[in-house]
Amino acid sequence: MSQNSTNLSNFVWQIANDLWGDFKHTDFARIILPLLLLRRIECVLDDTKESVLKVYNQEKDSGVDMELFLPTYSKYPFFNTSNYNLETIGATETLANLENYISHFSQNIRTIFEEFGFANTIVELDRAKLLFRITKSFSTLPLGKEDISDRDISNAYEEIIRRFAASINEKAGEFMSPSDITALATHAVIAPDEEIFSESGVIRTVYDGACGIGGFLSDAISLITELSPVNSPVTVIPYGQELDPRTHAMALTSMLIRDYDEKNIKQGSTLSDDKLPNEHFHYQLYNPPFGKKWEKDQAFVIKEHKNLGYAGRFGPGLPRVSDGSMLFLLHAVSKMESPEKGGGRIGIVLSGSPLFTGDAGSGESEIRRWLMEKDYVEAIFALPTDMFFNTGIGTYIWILTNKKSEERKGKVQLINLANTWTHMRKNEGTKRRFISKEQIDNVMRDYEAFEEKDNIKIFDNAAFAYRKIHVKRPLRAKLVVSAGKISTLEEVNAFAKLSPAQQTAWSDFFTHSIGEHAYDWIQDNGKLNNNKDGFSKVGKPLLTAFTNHFMERDEAMEPVLDSKGDVVVDTTLNDTESVPYNESISEYFGREVLPHVSDAFIDHSVRDAKDGEVGIVGYEINFNRYFYEYKGHRQLKDIDAELLACENRIRVMLEEVAE
Template sequence: MNQQSLSAFIWSVADLLRGDYKQSEYGRIILPFTVLRRLDCVLEPTKAAVLAELADKQAQGLNPEPFLLRKAGQSFFNTSPLNMKKLMGDQDNIRENLHSYVNAFSPAVRDVFERFEFDSMVERLAKSGLLYQVTEKFAQIDLHPDVVDNHQMGLVFEELIRKFAELSNETAGEHFTPREVIRLMVNLLFIEDDEVLSKPGVVRTIYDPTAGTGGMLSIAGEYLAEHNPQARLTVFGQELNAESYAICKADMLIKGQDVASIAFGNTLSDDGHPHKTFDYMLSNPPFGVEWKKVEKEIRKEHESQGFNGRFGPGLPRVSDGSMLFLLHLISKMRPIADGGSRFGIVLNGSPLFTGGAGSGESEIRRYVLENDLLEAIIGLPTDMFYNTGISTYVWIVSNRKPAHRKGKVQLIDASGMWQKMRKSLGSKRKELSESHIDEVTRLFGQFLESEQDGKPISRIFDNTAFGYRTITVERPERDDAGKIVVGVKGKQKGKPQADAKLRDTENVPLSEDVEAYFKREVLPHAADAWIDHEKTKIGYEIPFNRHFYVFQPPRPLAEIDAELRGVVGKIQTMLAEVMG
């Protein structure tokens, strides 16, 4: 059964719910039942052996748990003699039996169903007289990994979440990232380490602080399994949405990962992995979402811990918390002495340039660039994400840059690399093809400047190219007679007094001498001006689009005139025909 038909089959359950449930409530039933059937199918081949082992170890007075895990061949088990097909044999007691079956799972799985609020959902289905019919629907489909592999299952969950999000007027993009975007990020993350990752028995950690349903972690694992089946990727994550967390945790259980490494809660205010660092990290934090709810905790950490905490460099404006996730990931980087780290994060355009010198955003960019952490920024096409059509950018950040990248930043404009989707999904109308992913990966891997059809698509800059000094230019205050007013007391005695109304600022690139700039750009227009050096601030911004702008000269005037004459002539001819 392919992904589309499987999704359609599961979606048909909605026909049973129609009338008793609002459309926005369908997902609360279909998603947990899909997870339950998946787990049920995974454990089916070892069911008899697990039950026999349980009886044996209980008779010996031993704790059966480690033995049951071994017999199940999974990181979870179920001690009930029931399964979903056996539940069908007792229609009158379906509610009690279903509760009993779910409660017989090992603790990690029970937590998954608690996040889904499964018990109260079962009670409501029972009161509606729908519990048996819904359970029967799911008992009919085979979701064993031999029939529906992990990759397909991930796609099924994504499609279901997207459909339910559309019905309930939520944003599906809060839950997952398009798979081709993740593949690109994973490629960029691992390409410089191919040699290390190909060694037998290598073990690496990867972390996603906004894990959603676990798509980024899954695709990273798939990549490494393809390139080196002997390599092992240990995954860590945190997720705020209860349903997404439950799906992510269930997916990790089936794949044999330690689900204790998937934390629940708000990453910014309650770090689920304090004091832990990772080899690789990936994140697609929510775009333009304010952090007012957790402002108290974040400001407290910023002020009390400074650079010993996560937010030492500065805080962005409360209206957009995406740069807080950037700082959070930086704090999770392994020290260079322990091998260092690399991470990829998807951000909108705002973190590139919002905020002048001295602002929180500028100070964060300053910290990243002055500490030589930024390897590259890749501009993606618009209309790539399910919940927004805005321009997005992938930042690749590392504290272990290879020698040829040190002190440099690569900008890659991939905004023109896309193909139209056969069918739009929310705001997502475009997708990256395999060839587009390969091309961006090649440009990044080769670290070369490149053009396509006369337009730059890859450019390399010194870190300092994005820095500037904001200087304050003062002009003297003058009295009614036009005479310069001077100070009469203290340090200002005898010195010209600045006129606040004439005060101005100039941004001087870090690569330029301030005095030389001032003499060239300011004094010819204001000979009485001076710089107040005490007010000078250093700022950083990354004007991405400006670096890829290609000037298109206007057409010759004669050509435009000839075209206009031709149009006017056609109009006059048409009018003559009408009048005639």
């Protein structure tokens, strides 16, 4: 960061000290960031302010649309028609004058202040008798074009947000992606296209469907600019969408400061209100919230899934409602630019859940299946733990594309970075580690080399697939009608639903049938039909309930057969087996199952909905299995030594307390 950026960041941080006591530190960003934006805008508009006011006063009653007219005179896509600025709003009537000042900005600027909730904020500052003091401090800040470059103020803005994020431990991770994670993901997505950037007239679109404050977009813009030639820079067009209005306002601010069209940064739910439904992008970068429910979007998402199928975003399947991160994954894939127009590449940060949650046939498994069968997954990076501000869980970066190189087609590269990290000098919430620039460079070299190492493995797509077959066993049992079982008939749900008269009749019947013809009666489905005594022909549910109640398993018995002579299944012994996709089911079954349960058999009626073969196809990616390293048991003497040392430390502390 340049000296200008550092000075600005430190200056703003000092202003924050005035807020202590009257405001919580969690409020600082919503106060300072819009004021910083306000000062920057008034500085860049300063040279044209007089001409804008002159034209405005001449034409304000003419009916001309000032939103279209005045940007020509302001030289920017925004303007202000108030006679006030931060220096002249005065020590008296400060609130009213500031409100007047803000209300005379163009609509795009007013939208940002509305999303910040700035109208309420300045009222709070006024009540705390801090409004004039804070605005006066900002009025002295030199933020004109001649004072500080767009890049410097952008860097300072991002640094300020990072510093505030670090102070808001429990909330930081909701709107901040650590810079080292964004750097790694951005390099993995964009760097492979470096050759393309050398061509003249290249245009590249970048999109983040969960853009937060716009960190991924800023990093992508910077990297593309860095990789493109000076004499023929790539034209970058950023797009984004963010749910939270205040966070969206931060992203808008970032784009305005960098002179990008803020209209491309949308506000709303990406899942249920896609504001860019017909757009496709060359690069996409996401860090959607981990483990966040999508129940508020559920009705819309389910409707799109059912009505549009694969023509929509969610055709492959829907994950459980407790975690919507895989919906963002599907959304991103639907937004990839077509290969004919340069193709698309995606980097998305996810928890471990999307790798393995969900059994064969579940929504999660079907999504993984579709991604693999379409050959979209290029690589997955397993990150170290303790990398985020508000969670220490293991996280992963998925890299997806529809334009794999020839050597990567049909394959997935797994890169384990669990041991690739550097200690932070000072923890920021739960973030205790980071990946240094040098480490990122090394990781990228390994990624691009596409060769196996201790921490890198390459698999065929089908290696993650399996068939889940249903294994059954015959019922070996006999019917035993006893006084003890009759006394517990009320525990049978079907029996409990009978009338008292019917219950008495059935209890008496079984009592008089002990050791006689109860077995035959049950097998014959009940021949009695005497409604006067509470009897009637037994329906199938009641018959099944009685049979199960009086049945006792006996492995010495032959398998029970039904009326058609087919084996009755003992449902309590139902099991499943996951057979590797490329392995013969019969060979696997003969090797892994029959030696242990010789009467087991495969339920051939359970078949995959897509290929019709026996068993249901599932996909999972188990990093622990692929990179597991066995470590032997620790020696008892070592454990004893540690326990003794611990006891000694405790004894010393107790002695100090006693003194």
